[in-house]
Amino acid sequence: MKNLHHSNIPIFLPQLACPHQCIFCNQNHISSQTNVPTPLEAQTIIERNLATIPKNYDIQIAFFGGSFTCLPLGTQESYLQVAQPFIENGGVSGIRISTRPDYIDDDILRMLKRYHVTDIELGAQSTNNTVLKLSGRGHDRNAIQKASKRINAHGFQLGLQMMLGLPGDTLETALQTTRDIIAFGAKTTRIYPTLVVADTPLAKLYTQGKYTPLTLSEAVAWTSRIYTLFVENNVTVLKVGLHPNKDFTSNKYLLAGPFHPSFKELVLSDIWHERLKPIMQNICKNQSINIFVSENELHNAIGYNSQNRDELLKSYKHVTFTTDKTLNGYEFTYCHY
Ligand code: SF4
Helix, strand or coil: CCCCCEEEEEEECCCCCCCCCCCCCCHHHHHCCCCCCCHHHHHHHHHHHHCCCCCCCEEEEEEECCCHHHCCHHHHHHHHHHHHHHHHCCCCCEEEEEECHHHCCHHHHHHHHHCCEEEEEEEEECCCHHHHHHCCCCCCHHHHHHHHHHHHHCCCEEEEEEEECCCCCCHHHHHHHHHHHHHCCCCEEEEEECCEECCCHHHHHHHCCCCCCCCHHHHHHHHHHHHHHHHHCCCEEEEECCCCCHHHHCCCCEEECCCCCCHHHHHHHHHHHHHHHHHHCCCEEEEEEEEEECHHHHHHHHCHHHHHHHHHCCCEEEEEEEECCCCCCCCEEEEEC
C-alpha cells in the first residue's frame, strides 16, 4: 500500500542549463541559492534529508529549478547515478525532475526510465502562443502537447506547471491553459501568479511602464477558478504561489506583483466565499445559521482571518460552522435557527 505521507528531497539546480532567458525568471533570487550542487554534494543533501524524514514516508528525490533534460546527457546521468543506491535500498521510491517541454524526446525518456525517474514536471506556463512568445519561453503550445503525449506514452506521471498574468495573459487565456493542461493528461500542476523579480527582463518592462502585474485580488480570483477546475478534473494541485523566503518577504528581490505569504489560504478561502455567496445574499438579521462542512474544509470555509464568517455576520445574527463526517470536499449543508 502506498504511504499516506509524501516528502521530496529537493536538489535545487538554479537555472542550470537553461537555453533561454524567460523574461520573468531569476531562480537565484527566488530560491536565494546561487551555487549549483555537484553530484557529490547532491549525495550529501540526500543523506542529510533522509536522516530527518520519518521512515513511513514515501520519499522522492526531486531535481528542481533548472531544465534538467537540457543538461549534457553525461551530466544528467551523473546526478541520477547518485540517487540509485537510495532507490535500491528502498529508502527512496523514485525521482522527479522539472524541465522544459522542448527538451523531451524518446531517447531522453528511455534514459530517465532506466534511472527510475517516475515523475516529470514541465514548465508549460501558458498554452497561448502569444503569451509564450511575449514571455521569451522559446517554445510554443505544440511543444507542450507533443512532450506531454510522449511522457504519458512512456508511463511517467506528468505534471504541467502554469503561470498567471504573464504579458498578454487574460482570464480567458489562463482558463484555456487550464483546460489544455487537463486535456494533455497532467496528473499534477503548480499554479504561480507572475511576480516581478529584480534583474529580469520583466523587471525592465515593469519599470518602463510596459507591464502591469495582476493585483492580489485579481490573482486570487483567477486562481480560485482555475484551482476548482483542476480539482473537478482530478488534477492534483501541488503548489499555489511561491513559497516565501527571507529575502522575498523583505522585498529585496520582489519589485511588484500579487505576492502574499498565505496566498494559497486566500485562494481556498475565496473558493468557499463563492460557494457560500447564495446564503450570504439572504438577509436574515433575526436568524442564526449553522453551516456544516467536512473536517478538512472547516478552516477554509470559515475563511482566511475569518473573512467568510465575518461576511455572513452582515446577514445573520449568529454564525457557526460545524464539522460533519458525511460531507466531503466542497459539500456543505446549513440550517437556520
Ligand atoms: S526554463 Fe525555467 S528555469 Fe529556465 S529561465 Fe525559463 S523559467 Fe527559468
